[in-house]
Amino acid sequence: ITPAEVAELRAAFPYFADLPESGGRPVAYLDSAATSQRPLSVLDAERSFLVSANAAVHRGTSQAVGAATGLFEGARAAVADFVGAGMPEQIIWAENATDALNTVALGIGEANAGLGVDGSERFALGSGDEILVTEAEHHANLVPWQRLAAKTGARLRWIPACEDGTWTLDDAREALTARTRLFAFSHVSNTTGYLAPVADLVELARSVGAITVLDACQSVPHIPVDFAELGVDFAAFSGHKMLGPNGIGVLYGRPEMLAALPPARTGGSMITRVTMESAEFMPPPLRFEAGTQPVSQVVGLGAAVEFSRAIGMDRAAAREHELVERLVDGIAANPGLRLIGPADTSRRVALAAVEVAGLHAHDVGQFLDEQGVLVRVGHHCAQPLHRALGVTSTTRASVHVTTTEEEIDRFLDAIRGAQRYFGLEGSA
Numbered sequence: 536i537t538p539a540e541v542a543e544l545r546a547a548f549p550y551f552a553d554l555p556e557s558g559g560r561p562v563a564y565l566d567s568a569a570t571s572q573r574p575l576s577v578l579d580a581e582r583s584f585l586v587s588a589n590a591a592v593h594r595g596t597s598q599a600v601g602a603a604t605g606l607f608e609g610a611r612a613a614v615a616d617f618v619g620a621g622m623p624e625q626i627i628w629a630e631n632a633t634d635a636l637n638t639v640a641l642g643i644g645e646a647n648a649g650l651g652v653d654g655s656e657r658f659a660l661g662s663g664d665e666i667l668v669t670e671a672e673h674h675a676n677l678v679p680w681q682r683l684a685a686k687t688g689a690r691l692r693w694i695p696a697c698e699d700g701t702w703t704l705d706d707a708r709e710a711l712t713a714r715t716r717l718f719a720f721s722h723v724s725n726t727t728g729y730l731a732p733v734a735d736l737v738e739l740a741r742s743v744g745a746i747t748v749l750d751a752c753q754s755v756p757h758i759p760v761d762f763a764e765l766g767v768d769f770a771a772f773s774g775h776k777m778l779g780p781n782g783i784g785v786l787y788g789r790p791e792m793l794a795a796l797p798p799a800r801t802g803g804s805m806i807t808r809v810t811m812e813s814a815e816f817m818p819p820p821l822r823f824e825a826g827t828q829p830v831s832q833v834v835g836l837g838a839a840v841e842f843s844r845a846i847g848m849d850r851a852a853a854r855e856h857e858l859v860e861r862l863v864d865g866i867a868a869n870p871g872l873r874l875i876g877p878a879d880t881s882r883r884v885a886l887a888a889v890e891v892a893g894l895h896a897h898d899v900g901q902f903l904d905e906q907g908v909l910v911r912v913g914h915h916c917a918q919p920l921h922r923a924l925g926v927t928s929t930t931r932a933s934v935h936v937t938t939t940e941e942e943i944d945r946f947l948d949a950i951r952g953a954q955r956y957f958g959l960e961g962s963a
C-alpha cells in the first residue's frame with residue numbers, strides 16, 4: 536500500500552478528513568486497538584438502512600420485513616466469508632466480543648446445570664476437570680472462565696507469561712493435561728501484540744480432548760483470519776475494532792459445537808414451540824439471538840467487512856507490519872523505554888506498549904495528549920499480565936491500515952518530549 540493509497544484510504548473516513556484537535560494540533564490517532572474509526576461507507580450503510588429499510592427482521596411476512604431480513608442475513612454471510620466460516624449459520628450476533636465469550640461460558644454453565652440440549656454432554660465440567668487460559672488474557676477472556684470454574688467446580692489454570700509478556704507452544708504443552716476440558720486464549724494480545732501459533736495450539740488441545748475458544752478481537756481487524764483452517768471450536772471478535780459500528784460483535788462456532796451449546800439468554804424469536812411449562816429452541820444461529828437484534832449495526836458491520844475486503848487483508852497486514860516495525864525500531868532506539876511484548880516483529884501485530892522508565896503511564900498519557908497524540912494508557916483490561924510484568928500500567932500505541940509514518944514519529948517524538956520534560960536521563 537503506497538503513501539498515495541493511504542491518503543486515499545484516509546479520505547474515505549470523515550474522522551481523518553477533518554481531524555479533531557488536541558493540544559492545538561490535529562490528533563494522531565493511535566488507539567485503534569481500543570476502538571477504530573469508521574469509513575463513510577459504514578456510517579452510510581447504517582444511516583440508509585435506518586432511513587429507508589428499517590423493519591422488524593425475522594418477524595412477520597411483509598415485503599419490508601423480507602428486504603430488511605435479507606440485508607441482515609446478507610451481512611451474516613459476508614462476515615462468515617470474511618473469517619472462513621463455511622456457513623453463515625456459524626456466525627452468531629452478539630453485543631461485542633465480551634458478550635460472545637460470555638455466551639460460550641454461560642452456555643456451558645447451563646449445560647452443567649441440567650439445562651442442556653442434545654449433545655451438551657460434550658461440555659460436561661466438574662471437579663477434577665481443568666479450564667486453561669493464559670496469564671496474558673484480556674479480562675473478557677478470563678473473568679467468564681473464572682465464573683464458570685466457580686459454578687462447576689472445575690479448576691482454572693493458566694499458562695504463566697514470561698518476562699516480555701509472551702508464552703510459547705512449549706508452555707502450552709506443559710500446561711495442558713488429560714483433565715483440560717477447555718482452553719481459551721487470544722489470537723493477538725491487546726497488550727503485547729503477541730501472535731499466538733493458533734493451529735498448533737488447537738492440535739495440542741485436541742490431543743487431550745479440550746475445546747478451544749479463541750479471542751480474535753485483535754486479529755480479525757488486522758490480518759487475514761480463517762477460523763476453519765485454524766480449527767478453533769469457538770472464536771469471538773468485536774465490530775468496533777474492525778472499522779464497524781459498536782454494539783455488534785460476533786461469536787463464531789463449529790457447527791457441532793453450536794448445535795450442542797444451550798442458549799444463555801432465552802425469550803422471543805429463538806424458539807420453535809412454547810407451552811406454559813416449557814420451550815423448544817431453534818437451531819443456531821437464531822437460538823442464540825433472543826430478542827430484537829441491533830440490525831443497523833449488523834448492516835454496518837457488513838459494510839465494514841466489504842471495505843476491508845476491498846483493501847485486501849493481506850495488503851493491510853503487510854502495511855501494518857511496516858508501521859509496527861517503525862514503531863518497535865523507534866522504541867528500541869530509546870534507552871529509557873522498556874518494550875512490552877516480543878522484539879521479533881514477525882510475531883507482533885498492530886501495536887506496541889512501553890514502560891517509560893521513571894514515569895507513570897498516566898503522566899506520559901497526559902503529556903502525549905497535550906501533543907495531540909492519542910494513545911491508551913492503563914492496564915488495558917489485563918491486570919494479571921501487568922502484575923506479572925511488574926508494572927501497574929503501560930502506554931500503548933496501536934495502528935490500523937490508515938495510520939501514517941508521521942503519526943508513529945509523532946508518538947516517538949512525544950515520548951522523548953515527556954522524558955525531557957520530566958528531566959529524565961537516558962532519553963535518546
Ligand code: PMP
Pocket residue numbers: 568569631632633634673675676721723724725750752753773916
Ligand atoms: N479481548 C481483547 C484482546 C480485546 O482487546 C478486547 C477489547 N479491548 C476485548 C477482548 C473486549 O472487547 P469488547 O470490549 O469490544 O467486548
